[in-house]
Amino acid sequence: MDYNNVFAAKIEELQEKGNYRKFKNMSRVQGKYPRATYRPCKYSQSEITVWCSNDYLGMSNHPDVVRALAETAGQVGVGSGGTRNISGTTNYHLLLEEEIADLHGKESALLFTSAYVANQTTLATLGKIFPDLVILSDEKNHASMIHGIQDARVEKHIFRHNDAAHVEEILRGIDACRPKIIVFESVYSMDGDFAPIREICDLADRYNAMTYLDEVHGVGLYGARGGGVAERDGLMDRITIINGTLAKAFGVIGGYIAADARIVDCIRSYGRGFIFTTSLPPAICAATLKSIQIVRASPDMRARHQERAGALKQKLAGAGIKYRHTPSHIVPVVIGDPILCRNISDALLHVYGIYAQPINYPTVPWGEECLRLTPSPLHSDEEIDHLVEALARVLRNKACNDLLRAAPMESDALAALLEAA
Numbered sequence: 001m002d003y004n005n006v007f008a009a010k011i012e013e014l015q016e017k018g019n020y021r022k023f024k025n026m027s028r029v030q031g032k033y034p035r036a037t038y039r040p041c042k043y044s045q046s047e048i049t050v051w052c053s054n055d056y057l058g059m060s061n062h063p064d065v066v067r068a069l070a071e072t073a074g075q076v077g078v079g080s081g082g083t084r085n086i087s088g089t090t091n092y093h094l095l096l097e098e099e100i101a102d103l104h105g106k107e108s109a110l111l112f113t114s115a116y117v118a119n120q121t122t123l124a125t126l127g128k129i130f131p132d133l134v135i136l137s138d139e140k141n142h143a144s145m146i147h148g149i150q151d152a153r154v155e156k157h158i159f160r161h162n163d164a165a166h167v168e169e170i171l172r173g174i175d176a177c178r179p180k181i182i183v184f185e186s187v188y189s190m191d192g193d194f195a196p197i198r199e200i201c202d203l204a205d206r207y208n209a210m211t212y213l214d215e216v217h218g219v220g221l222y223g224a225r226g227g228g229v230a231e232r233d234g235l236m237d238r239i240t241i242i243n244g245t246l247a248k249a250f251g252v253i254g255g256y257i258a259a260d261a262r263i264v265d266c267i268r269s270y271g272r273g274f275i276f277t278t279s280l281p282p283a284i285c286a287a288t289l290k291s292i293q294i295v296r297a298s299p300d301m302r303a304r305h306q307e308r309a310g311a312l313k314q315k316l317a318g319a320g321i322k323y324r325h326t327p328s329h330i331v332p333v334v335i336g337d338p339i340l341c342r343n344i345s346d347a348l349l350h351v352y353g354i355y356a357q358p359i360n361y362p363t364v365p366w367g368e369e370c371l372r373l374t375p376s377p378l379h380s381d382e383e384i385d386h387l388v389e390a391l392a393r394v395l396r397n398k399a400c401n402d403l404l405r406a407a408p409m410e411s412d413a414l415a416a417l418l419e420a421a
């Protein structure tokens with residue numbers, strides 16, 4: 001057995017399809033969001049503007065959040081030193097869980113290493129608690145939920161994206177006595193669309209099912225206090241379990257669930273991905289608590305975020321650039337070809353100092369490759385204009401496009417091509 005050959009062949013397979021991932025070395029600059037320093041190689045660097053971060057509000061850079069992190073680390077050190085059960089629970093963890101529960105109007109909340117782990121562990125654990133559970137899952141659900149559902153090892157049904165009628169059709173076919181849960185997201189991260197939360201809650205009531213809502217792209221950004229889309233729509237109390245992240249709008253790290261105390265107690269007591277891992281550093285909890293408090297009290301920040309997304313959409317439309325019309329803050333410019341998408345992204349970065357990561361399979365289906373743009377309250381009019389002009393130049397030129405579609409190009413060749421175009 002030549003193990004190395006197998007590894008090499010798997011990598012080659014990705015390279016041929018244009019799907020091999022190269023990470024870009026990008027350091028954001030404290031206090032200058034959305035600016036960052038890009039290091040294409042060891043000996044060179046340039047200043048660029050980030051257009052694809054999930055740090056939606058720039059909270060990772062907020063001076064009060066940074067200070068809370070530094071001050072707490074100064075007081076109690078860095079690592080937590082253990083799992084929650086063995087010396088790793090601090091007042092910072094408990095205060096943060098209390099804040100999260102309150103944000104979602106729930107009795108209780110539970111912290112995890114990330115929202116990925118929160119989804120995976122919670123859904124897997126529900127399968128252990130209810131061995132005859134039936135899971136109904138939106139076809140576009142995030143990988144972390146798919147992972148958790150697989151680990152739950154119970155009967156599952158995939159429903160068509162955001163299709164409440166399909167949910168009902170499936171519910172009608174399930175024995176009324178069996179436990180059921182409908183698993184979905186409030187804002188779909190790649191399409192930028194909202195789920196029909198109310199219709200799904202109505203169905204859950206009618207068929208006595210639980211609901212599990214991933215609000216990862218909604219928390220901090222929607223609702224009067226940033227409780228998410230379910231808060232905006234007055235539906236938080238109708239969701240059985242709300243999942244969220246502390247790493248996107250709140251700008252730090254970690255994830256959670258919020259629910260009735262008894263449910264949280266069960267996941268706390270049975271969830272392996274909660275029990276058998278070191279808890280978050282207390283300083284991280286303190287910084288996150290500060291971030292949530294600021295974001296909750298800043299409806300102006302949420303309004304500005306939406307205003308910036310609207311301004312970007314309007315300018316893209318004005319320049320004749322096709323983007324997916326989303327009702328949310330996520331603005332996907334669909335390119336539809338993995339190599340073209342990557343070359344366009346490289347051209348933006350190396351020629352125009354704009355960073356928009358190409359989103360390719362498996363994050364999106366084949367043919368839906370896109371640049372997923374995420375304007376923040378801190379992106380200026382000038383930065384929007386610069387992005388739209390650069391995109392227009394790259395997309396408009398047919399000859400240039402054919403070349404960009406043909407094969408991956410080096411950055412020097414890209415620069416020369418665009419100069420000639």
Ligand SMILES: *Cc1c(COP(=O)(O)O)cnc(C)c1O
Nearest residue numbers: 114115116142189216245247255
């Ligand atoms: C990013 C993401 C997650 C995972 O969140 P992390 O805190 O980064 O692990 C979960 N669900 C959705 C829909 C996401 O986009």
